[in-house]
Amino acid sequence: MSVIASNNQRMKFPEVNAERRDFLRKVEEKWQRRWEESGLFEADPDPSRPKFFVTFPYPYINSFPHLGTAYTVLRVDILARFKRMQGFNVLFPQGWHATGGPIVAAALRVREGDEKQIRILKSIGIPDSEIPKFRDPEYWVEFFRKGFKQDFSRYGLSIDWRREFFTTYLNPPYSKFIQWQYTVLREKGLITRGSHPVVWCPKEHKVVGDHDRPDEYAGIGPERVVIIKFKGEDGLVYPCLTYRPETVYGAVNIWVNPESKYLVAEVDGEKWVIGEYGARELADQDHSVKIVGEVKGSELVGRFARNPVTGWRIPVLPAYFVQADAGTGIVMSVPAHAPYDFAGLEDLKKDPYLLEKFGLDPAILDAVRPVKLIDVEEYGGLPAEEVVRRLGVTSQFDREKLEEATKEVYSKEFYKGVLKPEVFGERWGGRKVFEVKEDVVENLVSRGIALRHYTLPSPVYCRCGARTHVKLVKDQWFLRYSDPEWKRRAHECIDRMRFVPEEVRQEFHRLVDWYEDWACTHERELGTPLPWDERWVLESLSDSTIYMAYYTLAKYLQHPEKYGIDWSKLNNEFFDYVLLGKGDPGSVAERTGIPKELLEEMRKEFLYWYPVDMRVSGKDLIGNHLVFFIMHHVAIFPEEHWPRGIGVNGWVLVAGKKMSKSAGNFILLREALEYWGADATRFAEAYAGNSGLDDGNFEPEVASKAVDLLYEWYEFAVNNYGKGDENRRFVDDWFESVLYRTLEKVTKEYEELNTKNVLVEGFFNLQNAYRWYVKRRGGTANKEVLKKFVEIQTLILAPITPHIAEEIWEATGHKEFISRTSWPAVDKSKIKDEVEKAESIVVKLYEDIQEVLKLKKSGVERITIVAPSKWKYGFLEGVKRRYSTYGKLSQAISETIKEVEPSLKPAAGQLASLIQKNPEVLDLLVSPEAEQKALSDALEFLKDSLGVPVELVAEEELRENPRARTTLPGRPSIILS
């Protein structure tokens, strides 16, 4: 089940045992206090130990953390704790992100008394009297920074809090660090200046970010399109806006909306006919636009223009699906490949009244015939026609179906479509659309036939109510991500990194290739001013690229009073020295007033911790932040400081959507902590998913159940540690083998951050195995084995549920924090395949006997298990060996029979047919001694649990009994008497 919750509609959590929960919470408080008092997670350089540096993308602090953030950050904590137990000196720092528009916009909304914004604040527990404070963006930063820290601490995250910081000018040393970074990038020629398309409010004269518009318009941004100019016989240019410029080769008419008003405008010296919206957008995208007149769409209908690439004389026709206030308001018609165009033409053909209404001669349609340009395997005929017919589109007003049809045709043709050589000639013919599209555009533009343009795919309104459009903002600063050398270094870094899961590596390569220059500054947002042009502040992704390096210094820089650091004296030379080793510490000391020794210590600290060993994030950041993280590291740092690892995971969803602060659909971490406590919440979060792109599934039922499971484990461990007997039996070997095998598997799963698998293997399966072990032993356990079980189970749980693990550790007489205890070594000598297999024969036998007894119901006085003759083991061994060579069971059997001594041939024939029927016995094969040992060891258990005497008799002794002859290694016969 997935979580269903939102601000307004709080979820009802499944019932929890409050007494147990309260016990767990007390334990949690106790250990959090102890960890803090002992500075357990404060990590300082220690050259005698290997280091491990883990990071979590600093969250944006416009609300409290929710279970989505908590899911991902828990994985970082689990890795940190696991690595610590493996003997690494682990640094897990945490900062907060405040850069960008959302906080400023939200504060503004509170100032304006926006009801929705105020409701959101109330829903997360802010009392009425406090709301006015949220008019100030700085208050948001301060308030939620504290809230995040509080929640993360109560969640038991093992963070070195001395390194906490937040972004923007509100934190001067961080701002200086960012300014240093951009100075370095500029010196390396990686920053350039140019224009950039933005969503623009013409009324308020400002950029409209996601947070400056009603929610339904979130995420809609400028899209690159092409305007193709069709010259009219009336002297006007008909500017057709298109996403598919390559299809101009099949444009057989032009569409206008007959009922709309168009403008006549002088655009860059030509006379155009265009919608008002388009004229505005062109004017804001570096074109000179002068309105000189107006014309009704219907007046344009029936005129003719020339297709600029084919030279065809084509008519202007009426269509109601054309929106004059979108794009240029004028559309070229490609009926072979565009479902709307096909439907529009069909309507005209079907309805003579329409032609009449606009005074059109029906003959005008004769020349308007679809021309096929692109071949796609799926479509034999005209793609648009086929899809329109298949979906049952009735007219151009059938919008829903037409949208679906358009999506289908466009995407199939884009990726799989091959351009027809007879239309596109040698240059493009025979090639895929996506391969040549750019070249086609380039060609059209260079011939003066087309121009590049930006527009919005659908209308977007500003919060002030005005309709926005795309404007090119000048003097924008860009990161030159298009630079080939920069890309090359990033690819090299990606090749060397570890990715969890491995399959995301290719995606990073693809993204690095895909990125073009990135506009890195914004106006009117919280952030750090660009050092050489302070009108601009660095936008939120651009300021969050190498800040992991800042963590290594934050210990000093965020505590200036402790180290005698004067923030105002921090300069680029300082960062050059401590982060790049450039310059002379003596002169840096003189300029900054920071003692030389301290500077050297900071440099050492950086060198000790860097690079980042593993950065763990939700998959949303793959496409942006994590790419930037790589790009900026390779630009600024030498190779030895490039990132070493990235781990990604899916999202915690709410009703199929990412749980998110901005969308407002969340369960707050603090609510969960209040209801279940930290360990049970952590248990359910860890159980929610593994590494990879699949989304997690936080189940409240699991959290409620975890309260019981953890409490019961605590009781069991504390009450049973040191108990048990000294007897050593076969089944002790078995359980020990399972224990160490589990440990081996769990160690691998932790390395891969598959936390769900850890709990499945390392908790649920192990607990089941223990239950069987005790049952098999008639309710007892071996003292040493039991001790090992309690220890290993608690150690396995420690990274996930550290508080209760500490409590058990202490209660079982261990002096050290479990968080500092070594991860147990896998004792390979204890892992015994044969023993595990032999025991599985017992399990199956036990189940089989139960089944048979159920059928018999009563009257059974004795159960005889028939131990197979030794030669049968040899025979099976021979079959198994040959089977793995030949791959054919029958051949393996007949070859083996040849080797059997003559007196056994008849019995071997019978055995052969049994193997044919039960080939699984080949997998169960163990030595006769091991099987014998397992069965003998189980006799008492079988007798006690089945309530009937059970004996193990050799096959030879029961020669007369036909059931006995069918006994098989791994599947001994059962005789009831």
Ligand SMILES: Nc1ncnc2c1ncn2[C@@H]1O[C@H](COP(=O)(O)OP(=O)(O)OP(=O)(O)O)[C@@H](O)[C@H]1O
């Ligand atoms: N629902 C979620 N499931 C898993 N991880 C998440 C979820 N939401 C955020 N994260 C992760 O938390 C980290 C910090 O991101 P942050 O809290 O700033 O989230 P965000 O996506 O910006 O905010 P929002 O909650 O508004 O979506 C990122 O690694 C992000 O992938």
